[in-house]
Amino acid sequence: MTGKVIAVAQQKGGSGKTTIAVNLAVACARQGKTVALLDTDPQGSLGRWFMARRERLGEPGMAFSTSSAWGVSYECEKLRREADIVLVDTPPKVDADLRPALREADLVLIPVATSHVDLWATEGVLDLARRERKRAVVILNRVKPGTRLAAEVTTAAEALEADLAGAALANRVTYAETLGMGLGAQEAARRGPAAAEVDRLLAEIADLL
Numbered sequence: 001m002t003g004k005v006i007a008v009a010q011q012k013g014g015s016g017k018t019t020i021a022v023n024l025a026v027a028c029a030r031q032g033k034t035v036a037l038l039d040t041d042p043q044g045s046l047g048r049w050f051m052a053r054r055e056r057l058g059e060p061g062m063a064f065s066t067s068s069a070w071g072v073s074y075e076c077e078k079l080r081r082e083a084d085i086v087l088v089d090t091p092p093k094v095d096a097d098l099r100p101a102l103r104e105a106d107l108v109l110i111p112v113a114t115s116h117v118d119l120w121a122t123e124g125v126l127d128l129a130r131r132e133r134k135r136a137v138v139i140l141n142r143v144k145p146g147t148r149l150a151a152e153v154t155t156a157a158e159a160l161e162a163d164l165a166g167a168a169l170a171n172r173v174t175y176a177e178t179l180g181m182g183l184g185a186q187e188a189a190r191r192g193p194a195a196a197e198v199d200r201l202l203a204e205i206a207d208l209l
Contacts, residue, residue: 003036003080004209006087007105009129012121013092016111016141018045019175020201021087025062026184027202028085035062036083038075040101046089053182060182069097076104094124102128107208108136110162114143114153114171119160126162137208139201140168163208167200 006024008017021037029035039046050064063083067075072088079086090101102108108129112118122138129136138157157164169175174185174194185194 003034003083003086004106005076005080005104006085006107006109006205006209007090007101008088008109008111009090009098009102009125010110010112010118010121011092011094011124012118015092015113015118015121016169017041017089017092018049019179020109020111020139020141020169021046021089022049022179023169023175023184023186023198024202024205025085025087026186027198029061030186031202033084034082036079036086037062037064038072038079038086038088039064039066040069040072040097041089041091043091049179049182051182052180056182069100072100073104076101094128098125099128099132102132102134105132105134107205108134109205110136110138111141112138112153112157113141114147116153116156119153119156122160122162126160130161135163135208137163137165137205139165142171143168144171165201165204167197167204169197169201170194 008021025035053060065075088101090098110122110125172194174188178185178188185198
């Protein structure tokens with residue numbers, strides 16, 4: 001078995017990398033896929049989520065590993081053999097530390113919170129992805145539907161030299177609440193629109209893989 005590696009990358013902090021990684025991980029696991037998480041971000045948000053999940057559920061339902069930049073290739077090689085999907089959370093920067101994760105990725109996801117500043121921050125990641133000849137997909141996150149800003153950012157994102165995911169994640173409290181509990185939106189007490197958003201995003205990504 002050789003699993004697929006998905007790197008979630010963005011040089012601006014607070015874009016929603018960890019939110020997207022954990023929700024895709026939960027969604028994949030709920031579909032019966034084996035999932036592994038690799039945290040290469042020194043902030044360790046993904047690791048804290050995983051530990052909260054273990055405390056809450058006992059059995060997290062997925063594997064977890066950490067790595068510095070130089071160990072990413074080794075960890076991905078190992079995890080590919082153990083899991084259908086490997087999700088890599090990367091540091092919020094664009095430099096040599098990011099390149100190993102991009103090099104191993106079958107797909108690069110670039111979350112953009114709906115602001116022009118976040119959109120500008122994608123340029124460095126897109127440039128590195130192009131150098132590594134990797135397909136990159138921009139995902140709009142924390143969208144406020146119907147606002148002029150959301151429309152402007154969407155239009156600007158469509159002009160980028162990258163794919164723009166048709167599925168977007170809205171600005172919903174559910175994402176923050178479940179993240180703090182070690183869960184995904186699909187595991188919330190009530191299945192709401194956030195779960196449907198994640199389903200649509202995962203279906204789109206599965207087609208790209």
